[in-house]
Amino acid sequence: MIQFNNVNKWYGEYHALADITETIAKGEVVVVCGPSGSGKSTLIRTINRLEDIASGTITLDGEDIHGRGVDVNRLRSRIGFVFQQFNLFPHLTVLDNCTLAPLAIGGARPAQAHQKAMQLLDRVGLAHKANAWPSELSGGQQQRVAIARALAMEPPLMLFDEPTSALDPEMVGEVLLVMRDLVRDGMTLVVVTHEMGFARDVAHRVLFMDQGRILERAEPHEFFNHPQHPRAKQFLADIRTPFAQAA
Amino acid sequence: MLELIQTYWLYFLVGQYPDGPLGGVAVTVLLAALALMLAMPIGLLLGLARTSTVAALRRPVSALVYLVRGIPLLLVVFWTYFFLPTVTGVKTGQFTTMLIALVVFDGVYLAEIVRAGIQSVPRGQYEAARALGLDHRRAMARVILPQALRSMLPSLVNQFVSTIKATSLGYIIGLTETSFIATQINSQVFTKPAQVYLLLSLTYFVLCFGLSRFAFMLERRLARRDLPRVARSPGSPTASTAPTA
Amino acid sequence: MPGFDLALLLHGQYHDWLVAGLLLSLKLGGVVIACALPLAIAIALLRLAPYRALRAVGFAYVEVIRNIPLIAHLLFWYFGAPELLPDKIKERLYAGNYEFVAAAIGLTLYAAAFMAENIRSGIRAIPTVQFEAGRALGLSFMATMRRVVLPQALRVTVPPLLSQTVILWNDTSIATVIGLGEMMYQAARVESASFRSTEAFVFVTVSYLAGSLALTALAAWIHRRWPVRTL
16 A cells, blocks of 8 residues: 655754665554654655655655655645644644534535534544544543544545654553454554554554664564564664663 | 813814814824834744744844844834934825834734744644644644634734833824824923823823723633643543643 | 925034934933842832732832832922922922933832833742752752742843833833923923924934834843743
């Protein structure tokens, strides 16, 4: 579904993405992990063009997303994106957050949009908060609404940029559960996360990145138990036992 | 002091109306309100231009802002007073002259307020709107501006206070606003200038202080209800921390 | 409208009037800054004092002064205040150059109110945790202020203060209402004497702009040279 071909990106002198070549199949759940500054967020943000690239191509369903005839807004409406900071619109109610896109650009009728939004909110367990303001919700609730909002345009692909990193630990679970349910419905997911439990239990594949490169790709079981690349080994060791000194 | 108030209060408030043109405090408030309302659309357009990524829009507007803010309002009034009649061929009255000068001045200051308001909306909001598929225009209209305008309200009220004070310049070109009426009263009474000018100051104070307090209250209410607090669950024992960048 | 006569601005009687006006404006501006800044610091400290009575005085000063237009201030100081003094002193005042003194007093009090707020905001802009961190290291109150809070506060305060100085420079024009012979007064004088308003107003415009832009450029330079570093 998504194809990266020799993608490169620089921030000034810094090589943020280096020769990225990768394919993500339809229905796959891919977790991207790695140390801070490895380029994982940059990578998924290139998929919906929140970041641009210097060279190489990215294709979605066979179509080059930077092609001349491509309408970037239409592209983005076909991709759901969930931010680390949720970014709900504080001046709109929870329900209005979810109906904004379908009404403004989806051409939906108000009744339709309303109904769909309520369904989605129900799916994430927040139908009873439909008329609340975002500032009245906890972090976990806000993030679940953000997921419902992203689903409102019925995208075939969902991208998650560290969706639980800004949450208190007791709320991480409720968000991961919602994400797992999406997987059950056959959605294609690309998730940048530090939640190794999620990666182990839900992902089909793990990509390990460091310094702008994809250093290892493996199924979760393989990756967590038998990492190949030295940097990957170091990363996993650091997560598990942060006090152990390297031999 | 009391007889001063008793004798002249009506003259002070409305000038010679209905036996003459409207004057006094009524003119001050009317002029200020009108100027601010007319300046709003100008300020909005200029403010949007100032935050635009298109240099051809941004640069001339920035130059205009620096120009107008670098000269006294009195000078703008004089330019308007002396040159507008020659340019338009029509002799502009004092009220109109002050109005035009104030609209120009306020427009530029409002542009700065609009710019600050737009820039105070977190970048994540714009990204979230674009990520949903909204184009730039819709993202601004439906997500950014509503939030910006709300946060600008206290500054707008403060600008109204500034404008009320600025109307006092009409005195210099003979507009029958509050300060002018006060000096008229003073020349009639003649022996009590301290009281007259103290009363003048008191009037402005009551008007402007009242409005400033209103702006202050607005600011407090907005701070409480506004942006979502990042990630902390209600009743969490952890102290509030700065949101991650 | 007759053509622009540059010669008018370069020599002759009108030139002299205008230049005298410019110099007087500069002098007024200089005197006011020198007096207003210390006063503003004092007011700001009053507003931050640990005693409620002191804070109230500071608050009252700022709110009363700021909510009254400059013209009303000047009218009071020039026409109203002397009446409250004994006749002898009043006559001496009016015989001398009281226009300048009244303008200086009015402008100083007015500018100090705004500058006090700039200074107060600057100090308050530094998060209290910075102060706590300094104390936690064992530094005394004064040492913490001197080494941690004030250096940061100063950098934050200077641009708004310079911006306020630009406003002050422009506000000197208001002294014309009490008959002080500064730039605007002279320009109006040239206009009524010669009916050549364009040249006079261009001179005045350029002078005010030059002053404002110079101050703004200074602020930008200071900001580049000593930037505000936040976390």
